[in-house]
Every structure is written in C-alpha cells, then in structure tokens.
Amino acid sequence: MTDILNALVLLSNFVLIPALSYGSQLALGALGVTLIYAVLRFSNFAHGDMMALGTMATIMITWGLHAMGVSFGPLPTALLALPFGILIAMAVALVTDRAVYRFYRKQRSAPVVFVMASVGVMFMYNAITRIFIGTGDQRFADGERFVLKVNEFKELTGLDQGLAIRTSQLITVVVMVAVVAFVFWFLQKTRTGKAMRAYSDNEDLALLSGINPDRVVRITWILAAALATIAGVLYGLDKSFRPFVYFQLLLPIFASAIVGGIGQPLGAIAGGFIVAFSEVMVTYAWKGFITLIVPADMAPEGLVQLLGTDYKFAVSFIILVVVLLVRPTGIFKGRVI
Amino acid sequence: MSFLAGTNMTGGYGAADILHDCTIAVDKGEIAVIVGPNGAGKSTAMKAVFGMLKLRQGSVTLDGRDITNLTPQDRVQSGMGFVPQTNNVFVNMSVEENLEMGAYIRDDDFSGTMDRVFDLFPILKEKRSQPAGQLSGGQRQQVAVGRALMTQPKVLMLDEPTAGVSPIVMDELFDNILEIAALGIAILMVEQNARQALNIADKGYVLVQGANRYTDTGEALMANPEVRKTFLGG
Numbered sequence A: 001m002t003d004i005l006n007a008l009v010l011l012s013n014f015v016l017i018p019a020l021s022y023g024s025q026l027a028l029g030a031l032g033v034t035l036i037y038a039v040l041r042f043s044n045f046a047h048g049d050m051m052a053l054g055t056m057a058t059i060m061i062t063w064g065l066h067a068m069g070v071s072f073g074p075l076p077t078a079l080l081a082l083p084f085g086i087l088i089a090m091a092v093a094l095v096t097d098r099a100v101y102r103f104y105r106k107q108r109s110a111p112v113v114f115v116m117a118s119v120g121v122m123f124m125y126n127a128i129t130r131i132f133i134g135t136g137d138q139r140f141a142d143g144e145r146f147v148l149k150v151n152e153f154k155e156l157t158g159l160d161q162g163l164a165i166r167t168s169q170l171i172t173v174v175v176m177v178a179v180v181a182f183v184f185w186f187l188q189k190t191r192t193g194k195a196m197r198a199y200s201d202n203e204d205l206a207l208l209s210g211i212n213p214d215r216v217v218r219i220t221w222i223l224a225a226a227l228a229t230i231a232g233v234l235y236g237l238d239k240s241f242r243p244f245v246y247f248q249l250l251l252p253i254f255a256s257a258i259v260g261g262i263g264q265p266l267g268a269i270a271g272g273f274i275v276a277f278s279e280v281m282v283t284y285a286w287k288g289f290i291t292l293i294v295p296a297d298m299a300p301e302g303l304v305q306l307l308g309t310d311y312k313f314a315v316s317f318i319i320l321v322v323v324l325l326v327r328p329t330g331i332f333k334g335r336v337i
Numbered sequence B: 001m002s003f004l005a006g007t008n009m010t011g012g013y014g015a016a017d018i019l020h021d022c023t024i025a026v027d028k029g030e031i032a033v034i035v036g037p038n039g040a041g042k043s044t045a046m047k048a049v050f051g052m053l054k055l056r057q058g059s060v061t062l063d064g065r066d067i068t069n070l071t072p073q074d075r076v077q078s079g080m081g082f083v084p085q086t087n088n089v090f091v092n093m094s095v096e097e098n099l100e101m102g103a104y105i106r107d108d109d110f111s112g113t114m115d116r117v118f119d120l121f122p123i124l125k126e127k128r129s130q131p132a133g134q135l136s137g138g139q140r141q142q143v144a145v146g147r148a149l150m151t152q153p154k155v156l157m158l159d160e161p162t163a164g165v166s167p168i169v170m171d172e173l174f175d176n177i178l179e180i181a182a183l184g185i186a187i188l189m190v191e192q193n194a195r196q197a198l199n200i201a202d203k204g205y206v207l208v209q210g211a212n213r214y215t216d217t218g219e220a221l222m223a224n225p226e227v228r229k230t231f232l233g234g
Ligand SMILES: Nc1ncnc2c1ncn2[C@@H]1O[C@H](COP(=O)(O)OP(=O)(O)OP(=O)(O)O)[C@@H](O)[C@H]1O
Pocket: B013, B014, B018, B036, B037, B038, B039, B040, B041, B042, B043, B044, B045, B085
C-alpha cells in the first residue's frame, strides 16, 4: 500500500506537476497563436520570439527594480515587472502590424505571404532580444523558491518519496487559470470579444455589420502580445530564459494549437496539456515508478525511458505529423491549414 | 425620385463591365423584385447599390442624398441593410449573438428590436442559444434577415432570401417580407422564384446580361406574355 502511495507521489513529483506547469505555459503560447490565426488567418512564426522579446523586457525591468531595491517578498519580482513587459510587447506588436502586416492586408495577400513576413519579423525580434540581453542563460526568479519542500512533505506524510512544489509552478498554474478565464470571458461576453469572433467567423458579414476591422486586428495583437509575454515570463521563471530556447518553443506551441484545432481557443488549452504530458511522459525514466508497483523480482533493469530528453522536440513533431495526417482539423474542429 | 435609386449603373469586378446602364429603384413600404437568368448580374446590381462594387458610371441615391461614394459600412449607418446571397450568418455564433452583431453599430438599447425580430420569427427565439451553423436552411435565412433588421434599416436588400428552402418555408418567408414592408421599410430583393416574388412585388425588374430588359409593376410583368414565355416558364 505505501508502495503504491510512494509511486503516486513519485509520479506527481516528476510527471504530473512539471507537465501541468509546462502545459500551462504551452497553453498560453498556443492561445496567442490560435487567436492570431483565427482573426488574421496566418500562422505567426514570430510568436516564439515575441515571447522572448516580452520576457527580455520583463527581465530588464526586474533588474531595474532590483537596482532600486524593490522586491516582491516571497514572490518573484518579475511579477511586478510583468505588466510593464506586457505593455512593451503590445507596443512592439502594434508597431509591427502597422509597419509590416497592414501592408499585406491591404494587398489582400495570400496567407503564405503573411507567414513568410512573420518569419522575417521573427528574425528581427530575435536580433532585438539578443542585442539587449545577449544569447546566454538568464535566471531571474527570486523570492521563495519552494511552496512545498521535499523534506517538509516527507515529514508531513512519513513517505519515502518526496514531493516538491516550486513557487514558479504554482504561480504558472494560477496565472494560467486566471488568464484563460479572462480571455474566455472576454471572447464570449464582451461586445468587443464578440466582434472579434464575428470577424473571425465571417469577415465580409462583419464588415456589413459595421464592425471596424482595424480595431479587431489591434485588439487581437494586444491580446496575443500579452499572452506571449505572460507565457514567456512563466516559462523563464520555471526554467530559465535563453532566446534560442524560446525560438525552439515554437514547435510544441504550434503542435498544441494544431492538435486542439487551430483557431479554437479551447483547443489551444487542451492541446497545450496534451503536448506537455506526452513530452514529459515519453522522456521520463519510468524505472523508479515501475519498481515500486511491481513485485521485487519483476523490477526493470533499464531506465525504461522511451526517449532521451535531448529528443523531446521529436514528441511535438510526431504529434504534429500524426494530427495533420489523421485529423487535420484537430480535436475541436479548427480550420484546416 | 425614389427613396433608394441606383441610376444608370455601369461597372464590374475587373476590366469587363457586368452591369450596363442598369437602373433600379424602390420606395418606402414598397417591394421591388429583381428577376432574371443565372449570371444576369442580379447579385452584382445589389452589390453595386450597396457600395461593394466600384461604379464606372451612374449613381446611387438614398432619400435624395448622393451616396455613390459611401463605403458599405457607412451605408449601414445611413439606414441600409443587406442580406447577401451566401455566407449570410455567423455560423459559429449563436442566433442571439448573430442578432447582437447586427446591432453592433447601435449604442442604444436594442432589446426591443430583438423582441420584434423574435415576434417575426418565433422559431429563432426558441433556438436563440444555438449556433446559427446548426440551423436548417430556412431558419438560417431567418437569422440572416433578422440580423439585417437589427439596425432598424429604412431599406432592406435581400439577395435570394428563399434560396434552397422548401415551398412552405418560402411562403412563410414571403409573408414575413410583406410584414416587414408593411412597417414602412423599402424592400429590394432578388428572387429565383420569379412567379411568387412578382406576385407580392409592387415593382419588378427583369435583368438580362446586366441591363434592364423589362421594368413594370409586378402585376403587369406577370401579365406580359413575352415575360411569361421567356422568364416565367409559360
Ligand atoms: N466576385 C466576382 N468576381 C468576378 N466576376 C464575378 C464575381 N461575381 C460574379 N461575377 C460574374 O458576374 C456575372 C454576374 O454574376 P451575378 O452573381 O451578379 O449573377 P446573378 O444574376 O446573381 O446570378 P445567380 O442567379 O446565379 O445568383 C457572372 O458572369 C459572374 O461570373
């Protein structure tokens, strides 16, 4: 019996909790991608680097706050800097739209032209981020590191296996729930949110109803930039900030958006967790867990790890390929890309 | 001068003209019907009147005001409503949300107008929370017409409101249209079911290859042997 409990604790500590917080980060990233796709009708390849840029801005402001001697008690100071990081990201997104995408909208360019333009924007954001903060690893999480420490948990329960919950993980999940609730409330209940959905549903009819397309586009960029920055800062608090890693996050984020059904906000959330859990479970070494639940003589010799963590992106890639082959509309019947 | 008039309209989508010196007009409380073979330019004439097509020649006036250069959105503001032939509802949004989007430009309380739309189309009240994409063809057309009515337009333009619905539903829709006209709204519509439409029409336009072929009262067109033979199947 205690073995089973120990096994569950082990699983929670190494699979459930990490996947839950990673999934929240992907979900927020995918939500931004899916909103851009729903309204502007293209896959925004610059989203990963928008995350990096927003996070970079937040980190610089965090440093500034540190220099001024400001801190946020047990919580990371970056949370105080986050609203300013978001504002900077919003401004960058709006300026980019004005300077780049608006031109192609006027031309009524094909989606692939927008995608290519977004690749260009991606390199630009990329460069800006590196000019300001460099290419190296930045750890900017301060405050209390743990909500629950392994030792505390062991003392509390008397189990052999420990369970730790990091502050960043708890913050990630709480912020994700709040942000997702806000986005859904906004889309479902507010006049502006409904106009966004109407524009996404039927552009011509939205125009005939007097909905201002420029305003819808602006609000979409504002939302996407906020989501990108929040996702980026949460990921950075949880792990660390390195521009290249954020560029790589594009793959699992797109996999999440597409599994769920691109253009469907609910799908982006579901997709984020599907991809995160798949990735964590496939790269987890199951030896310890299996040893605890099977009789001693059946314990595995190897690590029972399906894929090394270095190959974790293969998981997103496989999910992406399988979904596009088997059910291109994704779980929630998004648009076919 | 009619309340809404497109006069001597010439224009098309690209280099070639589709409309040739085409004139269409309707007065308040009146129903004007445009009929003609497929590809005659009926939808194009509607788009031209609504400002979705650049005219090379001719003008559009509303209540004596020249609106030739207004955008479609501005025409909505000036009291025109348009139900396109295809893709005329927000399929992923509920019936109620479709109506709300129809009232998007209104800042006042539009619940009264919504109640009136529900009175006109009781089935929509029942299905108010259902996505419009899940409704039958006839119900969808009702949503489309209801959406356009939400701005309380003075002119309602309908492009084939009865396309793809059963004869019974068609009769119902025509009844609804008569009710709307009775409110004093000018109705300009394109119809494939020429006989039934001309029956309720005050004025009829037969378009052929983008030009007016016959223009008369609905009754006179129905009585005209040539029109009967060529366009109404005998
Ligand atoms: N968006 C467009 N771009 C270019 N040409 C078009 C476009 N829409 C229609 N046309 C052309 O304009 C002509 C008139 O089309 P229109 O749709 O006005 O006919 P219609 O009388 O409404 O026909 P139907 O009864 O089938 O609805 C056709 O030759 C058509 O090919």
